[in-house]
Amino acid sequence: MSILGTDISGQGNHLVSANILISDKMLDRPSNNFCTVNPTDVQTVSKLKEGNLQCEPGMNRSRGTFAVSTGKWYFELLMKDQSSGALQVGIAGVVHKISADDGNEFVRISHPSANGNGVILKVGGTATDNLGAVVNGDILGVAFDMDAQEISFLENNAAIAANSTDVDFSGLSNTGTMAPHIINSSGRRSVANFGQDSSFAGNKTAQGNTDGNGFGDFFYEPPSGYLALCTKNLSESSVIPQEHFNTLLYTGSGSAAGHRGLGFRPNWIWGKKRGTAAQNHWWITDVTNINKQLISDNDGSEGSEANGTAFDPNGFDTAGNDLFYNNNSPYVVWCWKGNGTNTSPSNTNGSINTQATNANIPAGFSITAWAGTGATATIGHGLSKAPELIIVKNRDDDDNWCVLVIAGPYDATDFLRLDANNAIVDDADRWNDTAPTTSVFTVDTDNQVNGDGDTYVAYSFHSVEGHSKIGTYTGNGNADGVFVYLGFRPAFLMCKKISSTESWWVVDTARKSFNPHIYGIELNATADELAVAKDLDLLSNGFKSRKATGYHNDDATYMYMAFAETPFKYANAR
Secondary structure (H helix, E strand, O other): OOOOOOOOOOOOOOOOOOOOOHHHOOOOEOOEOEOOEEEEEEOOHHHEEOOOOEEOOOOEEEEEOOOEOOOEEEEEEEEEEEEEOOEEEEEEEOOOOOOOOOOOOEEEEEEOOOOOOOEEEEOOOOOEOOOOOOOOOOEEEEEEEOOOOEEEEEEOOEEOOHHHOOEEOOOOOOOOOEEEEEEEOOEEEEEEEOOOOOOOOOOOOOOOEOOOOOOOOEOOOOOOOOEOOEHHHOOOOOOOHHHOEEEEEEEOOOOOEEEEOOOOOOOEEEEEEOOOOOOOEEEEEOOOOOOOEEEOOOOOOOEOOOOOOEEEOOEEEEOOOHHHHOOOOEEEEEEEOOOOOOOOOOOOOOOEOOOEEEEEOOOOEEEEEEEOOOOOEEEEOOOOOOOOEEEEEEOOOOOOOEEEEOEOOEOOOEEEEOOOOOOOEEOHHHHOOOOOOOOEEEEOOOHHHHOOOOEEEEEEEOOEOOOEEEEEEEOOOOOOOOEEEOOEEEEEEEEEEOOOOOOOEEEEOOOOOOOOEEEEEEOOOOOOOEEEEEEEEEOOOEEEEOOOOOOOOOOOEEEEEEEEEEEHHHHOOO
16 A cells, blocks of 8 residues: 555655645544535635635635534634625525525625625615624634524624624525525635634634534634534434435346345335437336336336336346346336335325325335325325425326426426426316325326326425435526535436426436536436436535536526435545
8 A cells, every 4th residue: 555645656756745834734534524615606616715715805605515404503704805895704595596696595794884884684684784894804703503593793702793693594585404605705805714724724823712512623712502514513314325225237137137235125116228229217116016117208007017026125126028137238226215115004194095105204205006086185195294296107097297396486386297398387186286294295186196096106205314305496507507505415316497398317326426427317208328418516515517408507497306325424535
């Protein structure tokens, strides 16, 4: 094993420690990473220096790499240089486009304002003015409580003004997940410290204050109970992602074969041949009939080509015909665990007793089967939270797949077609304009969801922190695309432009483990795997578009569903 920094080429170009100052050392290590300004979520990335902590004049809007929904958190910002314009610091929601304040959800302090002093700015609220001046060398502290929905601003460890403490931001419409927020105008330079460097890149004498858990290096001691934004302080995910979702790749042998290595017994598998010949997407679940499959790229009824398929504690057996094992063809299979057994009891929470409901409550996923009545009804989904995404298929008739998305601006008045590229449609005949609850979802009278005497299956999902995320975002239509915060590195990502026509699109880290990711599969088509430049970066905390493309980054609204490879708490230690 070579020594770190050694050039093994034999050319003698070894890395040495020349010109490295004590202030260049950071507390980041594989076991504990600290927040920085996010270079993938900043308006002008070239204005970042000093390990993405120094914000140069004209950097404009930015967010941090950490976003949180609970807990008390603290960070500092050094006013390094000022000549003109304003410096603003606070927190902002993670769902808006970083390029504009229009519709942003934020609370932040601005120095100076039009009167030469500072103001507190809050979307949807009133501004607090006359907070006094901030000068070069001052340190602004930001302490925010996500549980109480309050934020305090400090100047050199003292409240900036009596009315600047405990600013209520509960009135913001999007406070579910928020991140540090910094704006540097053309005449302002600042250096952030999220706990990794109380010298602010050598501009101050380090003080070495830690948070209550003993983490961080702050200039001032954080207020009691407030913590550094570092991975050690993040909570553990309630599930281990690989125990509930995984992807298998295999090459067909020309005959039935076993495929192992999942680490769990699946209850639903979704497969697609990746080769040169177009072929359908097939969905198999033991909640309905493991010997039959549905095809998600068309409206066909349940078929019987899957006859002989089997699930076991570590994988599955393919059977039937070349839909599943064409000789020498590569396949991808995405696999989900329900309750991990073939036991799927009836659910009696709805007005229709289900034929079977197999629920993985910790992972926020269930499969439900029922017989339609032709009248408005409720169906028990078996989860503990209201689903954000529900996919329904009539198993008996040639009817479109129907998708309900509860995210962003969309609700139970709308539906999508999984087997088509259509935009979202407003129609009460699918969900009766009724949002799912913690126990049931509603189906109306359309034959696609509840025809009299037909049988149906529904796949229901809700987000689970560190494991899965369902949401919407707005693209920007350029090569420096939007960043979407997930709180984990995705192993699987499904996107759909829903404000206008575009195909469903799926990527995963099994087929391509490094960035940029270009191997997409269209969910609503039989087309081959797309090895074209639709660049997408799958990152430790979310994903970033690197191309103007209809698949994920037009100036349009998109929905997504993602499943984790690794929670953010551990993703930086790859």
